Amino acid sequence: MSSKTLYDKLWDAHHVAKRDDGSSLIYIDRHLIHEVTSPQAFDGLRERKIEPWRVDSIIATPDHNVPTENRAKGSKGISDSTSKLQVLTLEENVKKYDLNFFSLGDERQGIVHVIGPEQGLTLPGMTVVCGDSHTSTHGAFGALAMGIGTSEVEHVLATQCLIAYKQKNMRINIEGDLLERVSAKDVTMFIIGQIGTAGGTGFNIEYAGSTIENLSMEGRMTLCNMSIEAGARSGMVAPDQTTFDYIKGKPFAPSGDQFDKALDTWISLKSDPGAVFDNEFSFSSEQILPQVTWGTSPEMVSSIDEKVPEPRDFKNKENYEDALNYMGLKPGTKLTDISLDQIFIGSCTNSRIEDLRIAAEILKGNKLAKNIKRALVVPGSGLVKKQAEEEGLHEIFINAGFSWRDAGCSMCLGMNPDQLNQEERCASTSNRNFEGRQGYKGRTHLVSPAMAAAAAIEGRFIDVREI
Amino acid sequence: MKQISNEFSGTFICLDKSNVDTDQIIPKQFLKSIKKTGFGDNLFDGWRYLDEGSIDQETSSRRVNKDFIFNNKLFTDSNILVSGENFGCGSSREHAVWALKDFGIKTVISESFADIFYNNCFKNGLLALCLKKSEISKIFENFNENSAQSIEIDLINQVLYYGDSEFKFELDDYKKKCLLEGLDEIGASLKFTDQIKSFEKNYQIKNPWLFK
Ligand code: SF4
Secondary structure (H helix, E strand, O other): OOOOOOOOHHHHHEEEEEEEOOOEEEEEEEEEOOOOOOEEEEEEHHHHHHOOOOOHHHHEOOOOOOOOOOOHHHHHOOOHHHHHHHHHHHHHHHHHHHOOOOOOOOOOOOHHHHHHHHHHOOOOOOOOOOOOOOHHHHHHOOEEEEEHHHHHHHHHHOOOEEEOOOEEEEEEEEEEOOOOOOOOOHHHHHHHHHHHHHHHHEEEEEOOOHHHOEEEHHHHHHHHOOOOHHOOOOEOOOOHHHHHHOOOOOOOOOHHHHHHHHHHHHHOOOOOOOOOEEEEEEEEEEHHHEEOOOOOOOOOEOOOOOOOOOOOHHHOHHHHHHHHHHHHHOOOOOOHOOOOEEEOOOOOOOOHHHHHHHHHHHHOOOOOOOOEEEEOOOOOOHHHHHHHHHHHHHHHHHHHHEEEEOOOHHOOOOOOOOOOOOOOOEEEEEOOOOOOOOOOOOOEOOOOOHHHHHHHHHHHOOOOOHO | OOOOOOHHHHEEEEEEEOEHHHHHHHOHHHHHOOOOOHHHHHHHHHHHHHOOOOOOOHHHOEEEEOHHHHHHHOOOOOOEEEOOOOEOOOOOOOOOHHHHHHOOOOOEEEHHHHHHHHHHHHHHOOOEEEEEEHHHHHHHOOOOOOOEEEEEOOOOOOOOEEEOEEEEEOHHHHHHHHHHHHHHHHHHHHOOOHHHHHHHHHHHHOOOOOOO
């Protein structure tokens, strides 16, 4: 038998049928649902008068629109009427179809991509979909996880299958120990800087090499999360002992004999020696310094010891000029000379317990710089929040001057009241620095949690290794 | 024989930018709608207006960015958009396609598209059409904001006519059929119901822990 990649194996294991056009019906194991991309899909289902195919595969939670303060009244307490309607619509659909649901008052509520893994709803070998592009996060478990549009949400609800074309295989190898205080976030931003935001288009990315093997599950999730920023709909890491240890004991994970049986299957989930990749990149961990974006696309990124590049160094001049205009930056400015107004620690990229621990460690005994107008920490789930409070991390954040919030997407995209004001500059642990993403005319610089914490203390970017 | 599809042909707008993301196509505040229509006035909202828009606001009272091509009266009836590479990157929001469609855009032409956006287009009857860099450059270079020009598209033979030029383009047969006949994908997939069921049965025996 010919050698297969991990992606080939997952594809084959879920392949139901080939369609006339060369696309395939791929069986879906887990369907995550949130309030923004699902209402129209449920409407479609009703128009057709059909029911969801497999209710036990679905888990729903509100996350994008939800306020991160004053949550005692649950969805009824949402002040923005349009946000409220969307959350209530989700609640109605959940009730109508009797779906698994973590409501606003439930401590298990949070960002879909945080709660799936946390609850053991994401497992190796699964196919996972969600009407959200950062579904790639779940690939950290050796799952084939794909972001989909609303029509596809409806299609999966109706048929338990996704229409998909097989992607090409890409492998990104990184070897060696990461430099001190350099994290998975820096790794993914570095990769995007190297291959570009369209570098992975049409590919599934498998991350491999000793650097990746040494990452925690949280780190692997951060890495796979931003595969979409590199253009790839899915990214993955082969499951190993780190993965199995993480899963064991999670509420929805198999237990007892079932766990052992599952383990037998999971162990085989890796690319065969000699498997052929259509494209391959190799980097050394020592190349990777703390990263900061300076533009309006994640590929507009540099190492902290660099300057905002000159136009001649950048491939697309018009885009480059528009981006610098928008960001209010001049070429040649040292990244360490950029001062900030807000700090945001959160999002499906960096709101897990490990992220909060790293940020707290740096903030301990320190205060926000005077020029920082606001700093938010938004845990990825109610359970992350609870864990952090048990460890006393919230006190470190609060003492430093941060606002300690409830779980949700928050200022990653500002669909709720957490937004940047015009021309405010933010060090953000999220994943997109697009124009207006965090607030109308707001300016986003993407960084790791450690770099965001360091910037909070200094009021400007600084190499976190110097703190 | 030339078989022009009128629906996908017409005057075009150029937006010479690469990596146009779906956050720009339709900003987040408009995603709060639970419908598929009504997004057209807010297409490219951040570039089209000089003030910040909100979902329940009348656009007539807003300050318009006259320099933005989508506000140029010559182009308000355009149904083709030509833009730079990696169009539609970022968020999976199908609202981006609904907004283009609502504005009247039926064809988006680019050197390359982000995967999820590309899929979303065809599910809503929009043609996402890839041309070569040199071909796109030619369109950009000759574009003139003072006079609307047309592009004709022969979907059946997969040829685009622009001025004296003819550009062949790739498109898989099924997507073409979807556009021409308005195929119902869910209906088509449900024809596989027996196969899905038998797959599911075997799959469950092998992976019982994935079922409740
Ligand atoms: S945290 Fe941000 S990127 Fe992640 S799902 Fe929410 S809005 Fe999307």
